[in-house]
Amino acid sequence: MFCNKTIMTIMKRLKNVSLIAILGFFASFVSVKAQDLAEGEQIYKNNCSTCHAVTDEVVVGPGLKGILQRRTIDWIVPWVHNPQAVIASGDKYAVDLYNKYNKAQMTAYPGYSAAQITSVIAYIDAQAKVVAAPAAGATPVAGGATSAAGASNGGMMEYIMIALLAVMVLVLVALLSIVSSLTKLSTITPDSLEAQGIPLLQRIAENGKKLTRSSAFKTGAALLITLLIGKATIDAAYGIGIHKGYAPEQPIQFSHKLHAGQYEINCNYCHTGVYKGKGANIPSANICMNCHNAIKRESPEIQKIYRSLEKDEPIQWVRVHNLPDLAYFNHAQHTNVGGLECTNCHGEIAKMEVVQQRSSLTMGWCIDCHRKTNVNAKGNAYYDKLVELHNSETKEPLKVQDIGGLECSKCHY
Numbered sequence: 156m157f158c159n160k161t162i163m164t165i166m167k168r169l170k171n172v173s174l175i176a177i178l179g180f181f182a183s184f185v186s187v188k189a190q191d192l193a194e195g196e197q198i199y200k201n202n203c204s205t206c207h208a209v210t211d212e213v214v215v216g217p218g219l220k221g222i223l224q225r226r227t228i229d230w231i232v233p234w235v236h237n238p239q240a241v242i243a244s245g246d247k248y249a250v251d252l253y254n255k256y257n258k259a260q261m262t263a264y265p266g267y268s269a270a271q272i273t274s275v276i277a278y279i280d281a282q283a284k285v286v287a288a289p290a291a292g293a294t295p296v297a298g299g300a301t302s303a304a305g306a307s308n309g310g311m312m313e314y315i316m317i318a319l320l321a322v323m324v325l326v327l328v329a330l331l332s333i334v335s336s337l338t339k340l341s342t343i344t345p346d347s348l349e350a351q352g353i354p355l356l357q358r359i360a361e362n363g364k365k366l367t368r369s370s371a372f373k374t375g376a377a378l379l380i381t382l383l384i385g386k387a388t389i390d391a392a393y394g395i396g397i398h399k400g401y402a403p404e405q406p407i408q409f410s411h412k413l414h415a416g417q418y419e420i421n422c423n424y425c426h427t428g429v430y431k432g433k434g435a436n437i438p439s440a441n442i443c444m445n446c447h448n449a450i451k452r453e454s455p456e457i458q459k460i461y462r463s464l465e466k467d468e469p470i471q472w473v474r475v476h477n478l479p480d481l482a483y484f485n486h487a488q489h490t491n492v493g494g495l496e497c498t499n500c501h502g503e504i505a506k507m508e509v510v511q512q513r514s515s516l517t518m519g520w521c522i523d524c525h526r527k528t529n530v531n532a533k534g535n536a537y538y539d540k541l542v543e544l545h546n547s548e549t550k551e552p553l554k555v556q557d558i559g560g561l562e563c564s565k566c567h568y
């Protein structure tokens with residue numbers, strides 16, 4: 156009996172253990188697969204989605220839905236590594252495809268391993284099944300609606316505040332008049348009022364009129380108006396040289412909402428310096444031609460790109476953000492080292508039809524962020540010693556101001 160019981164408990168334990176083991180095995184299997192897909196997704200979104208869709212839709216290159224039915228992995232891997240080499244080798248499928256897409260050149264990705272490319276294709280295949288028709292078209296429209304609302308937010312708030320202020324003043328006046336009416340009323344009995352034959356409301360209104368004529372009210376109103384005018388003047392004075400909200404018309408109606416938003420082209424595909432250098436760079440017409448030698452050739456706006464190239468005159472984009480020469484700003488320091496997003500400083504560019512300056516770009520703006528923002532020190536050996544020293548002195552996290560972010564010479568030549 157006893158023996159049996161122990162065996163039973165041991166068996167039970169074993170069952171649990173093996174169940175856990177089996178579950179663990181499946182979990183690890185699934186997570187490896189999910190990890191592969193996640194890596195595939197990342198590679199796809201960072202590189203391929205610029206030119207390909209997971210549907211049938213042609214972007215720059217063909218839609219990749221059903222690619223595994225058309226091509227084998229053995230063909231795709233060398234193709235992604237070096238499309239021009241496959242075309243040059245005379246591969247009929249490649250040559251036909253190349254001609255069909257107006258000789259648009261696909262970027263070569265010699266750096267990705269066969270396994271990585273397989274994950275990308277697996278991701279595309281999985282996505283193609285998920286996206287299958289209905290929901291696909293809806294997203295850009297929704298994006299459009301929110302962006303319109305977002306764009307007018309800044310100015311709207313101010314109007315709402317002013318309107319609220321005006322309402323508050325009116326309510327104050329009304330309340331004061333009611334209070335004064337009531338004090339008067341409390342000194343006379345209802346009988347005497349009725350005897351005078353004047354209805355209550357009318358009396359209140361009359362008292363209101365008296366109040367607006369009173370000198371105290373006039374001084375109050377004058378003071379309020381002076382204050383408002385004063386504030387506007389001071390704002391305007393401080394605003395000299397500040398171009399927040401500046402959104403000039405550009406020589407070509409280039410839309411970030413379309414390119415960076417709807418087609419999800421990475422910012423650094425065009426702004427090539429943004430993670431590497433001081434300036435972000437404005438793309439040359441050649442970068443536009445990677446796509447527009449095939450896309451929308453007939454559009455008058457696209458014709459302007461061709462004309463600029465033919466005449467060898469760069470497109471005259473109007474500069475939006477511009478710090479005075481006395482200040483030094485470096486993109487790579489903020490995006491790459493600091494780990495900041497473009498939106499931290501530029502707002503939702505990917506939702507803008509026309510680029511608008513969203514931050515003031517004043518010294519106060521830079522300093523304010525340097526006071527508040529923690530240094531992105533994780534995994535950066537450069538900061539290890541500094542963090543150690545800092546932590547031995549205080550419990551506060553290491554802020555940009557602690558690494559010299561408030562020193563004049565860091566931002567001024």
Ligand code: HEC
Nearest residue numbers: 202203205206215216217252253256258259260261262275
């Ligand atoms: C700059 C645009 C561009 C980028 C980026 C790009 N491709 Fe392409 N791709 C093309 C074009 C264009 C073609 C059609 C052939 C041609 O014109 O060279 C093509 C063709 C293909 C084909 C063959 C399609 C078919 O229907 O047979 C595959 C597969 C492919 N690309 C995969 C990828 C993958 C994977 C990535 C990302 C790692 C990628 N491409 C990134 C432009 C691009």
Ligand code: HEC
Nearest residue numbers: 414415420421422425472473474475476497501504505510
């Ligand atoms: C297809 C190319 C392309 C992509 C992708 C792109 N941009 Fe641009 N960007 C441009 C061009 C061209 C201009 C100049 C014309 C203009 O201001 O619209 C510009 C201008 C800008 C400016 C204003 C520059 C100035 O004069 O001060 C900012 C800021 C900017 N882009 C940020 C972004 C961000 C953030 C992203 C990603 C979300 C992005 N861009 C993606 C092409 C691109």
Ligand code: HEC
Nearest residue numbers: 205215407408409420438442443445446450451454456457
């Ligand atoms: C990676 C591909 C890609 C690049 C690079 C690119 N575009 Fe585009 N562009 C597109 C796509 C896709 C469309 C949408 C075409 C459509 O509506 O059928 C488009 C549309 C446009 C349009 C609207 C045309 C019209 O009449 O509707 C303009 C203007 C434009 N692009 C300008 C530019 C400029 C300027 C550059 C370079 C700074 C550029 N594009 C770079 C893919 C690209």
Ligand code: HEC
Nearest residue numbers: 422426429434435436476477478484489490495496497500
């Ligand atoms: C910490 C704030 C900050 C972040 C983050 C930031 N920018 Fe900027 N950006 C600026 C300032 C400030 C300027 C004006 C620089 C000047 O006039 O010297 C600027 C200018 C630009 C310009 C105009 C060209 C140039 O280099 O002057 C482009 C394009 C641009 N940014 C794109 C981007 C993109 C894309 C990202 C994200 C990858 C980004 N920025 C992230 C602050 C920022």
Ligand code: HEC
Nearest residue numbers: 483484488492493499521524528531555558559560565566
């Ligand atoms: C959104 C927040 C933010 C804004 C706005 C911002 N910065 Fe920074 N800045 C940072 C961060 C975070 C770092 C730290 C990056 C690092 O780890 O080196 C930094 C670092 C710097 C450094 C290097 C400091 C050092 O001691 O190494 C300089 C110089 C600098 N910023 C200049 C500017 C200027 C000029 C402006 C305004 C035009 C500005 N920053 C606006 C967040 C910001």
Ligand code: HEC
Nearest residue numbers: 478479482516517518519521522525560561562563565566
């Ligand atoms: C984080 C970066 C940063 C630091 C630190 C910084 N400045 Fe500036 N400063 C700027 C920027 C950006 C401007 C230009 C924008 C503006 O005029 O507001 C500027 C403008 C100025 C101007 C010109 C003001 C004008 O109206 O033209 C003076 C003077 C100046 N700074 C002095 C200093 C002194 C002194 C220090 C040290 C105590 C200092 N700054 C530290 C970023 C910085």
